[in-house]
Amino acid sequence: MSMLSQWLRKAELLLAPPLTRCLICGKNSKGSSPLPEVCSNCAVTIPWIQVPRCTTCGRHVGCPDCTRSNEPTPLICNRSAVAYNEVMRELIGQYKYRGNERYTLLLGLMLDRAYGLLKAEQERERQVQLKGQKRNTLFSYLGYKGEDTWRADLLVPVPVSGARLVERGFNQAERLGHVLSSCRGIPQLALLLRTHHTGKQSFKSRAERLSDMKHAFAIDPGMKDRFAGWLQTRLNPNAPLRIIIVDDIYTTGSTIRACAEPLQRLADECGVAVEIRSLTLARS
Template sequence: MLKIGEVTEWLIRIISRTETLLAPRSSSCLVCGGRRASGTIRLPVCRRCYELIPWIHAVRCDRCGRHVECPDCPRRKSTYFTQNRSVVRYDEHMKEWLALYKYRGKESLARVLGPMLLHAYHLHHKGKARSDAAEWITYVPLSAQRYAERGFNQAEQMARELGRLTGIPVISLLTRARHTDKQSFKARADRLDDMAGVFVPDLSQIAPIASACRKGRVRLYLVDDVYTTGSTFNECARTIRTILPVHVYGVSWAR
């Protein structure tokens, strides 16, 4: 027959084991569920997943941040953003990561993709003297229809992760005037036509940035998940600059 002390120890072990099973697996890779890497890897992923990341370290096009020859920027008649920098090349592995996040509802991946944006943020400052400009972060908005389908805006979640890590305030500056079909299925000319006039400024949010603009230079970081031809970034930047004299810098996860 068990003594009171032995029973108490047994109950403590059972409770501890139950709490362990019910608690989040903080040591698990948020992409594949494997054992998370330790040491120098700061993302919540395993070493195998980390080694799949095709980081962009050098760019060929200073405007859009593409790592290979760019056919799009020379053909654009008007560019309203200063430059874009992206984190990764959009290869098959990264397409799968983004699909898990956007279309299969794995929102925990915001804690992976969002912090990765720090890489693009630092690329904007690479080899340049630190600016004393005031900084804000905003993001590409979803239509009401797309938000209802998905339940969240991945660009907003990623922007808020970047803001949390940099201490830069995040603000909503745009809404969508109309719904558009997925841009990835369209030719370049169709993208340009489809994006014209799709965004409108959210005037309720501009007061702090407008005040900062009167005092000096303002850098606005515009976050989106994928930069393809730049039509979305360019239309967002054009819309923002109709109401605010800011310099718009794209921060995209994939290119």
């Protein structure tokens, strides 16, 4: 090989995108998809939820849970990034149970996509409301159109029990929320704690989950002053406080609803109107 050929070969290697091992198929790839460390072939297998069929829980198929549940809840709605299929079960399992931190950014960016869809949905609803209202003549003259952008004020991760924290070494919801917080500039406060260990919910029936989750969460007393101090920094203190609860998987919604109740009480104690929604990585 000539010196010129050798130089061109070295230049080609330097300029070529580095190969990375795909987190889904395990093959070396050039990372040609928008998702970090996922090859283009595997990227198309991600079961994104583009338009939820159930507007309450965000499920992509018919939802008997929301139609048969008459329990009052402060939770407005849930939105999930993906359907919980075999691909996502493996990805979440690698991250949640095997502690593979390579998946943090990938799964966090999936959650960020769900936030983007929720934001767009809320802004569309706002525009529909404005069109249906008779606007004040003065406001119309001044060009007032109301709020045309929607943004959450605060992220609150679902807490894990002390036993789970020792077992896993981290709270997966808190880390996913950290990625979303970094992407969107929304603060995250770990306001909640678990009052008792509920065991693995994946092996329990819907009725058992609902029973287990009653009074399973409370406001962390050590966070109340911090929350009160944060409230003083809000740019628009007269607007409802928009809280998003963050978790990895939504199954029956019992965990999310149990988290929403103490958050509603905290807002009531502080004299603040609140809107509580949730974002989860996957919807089973």
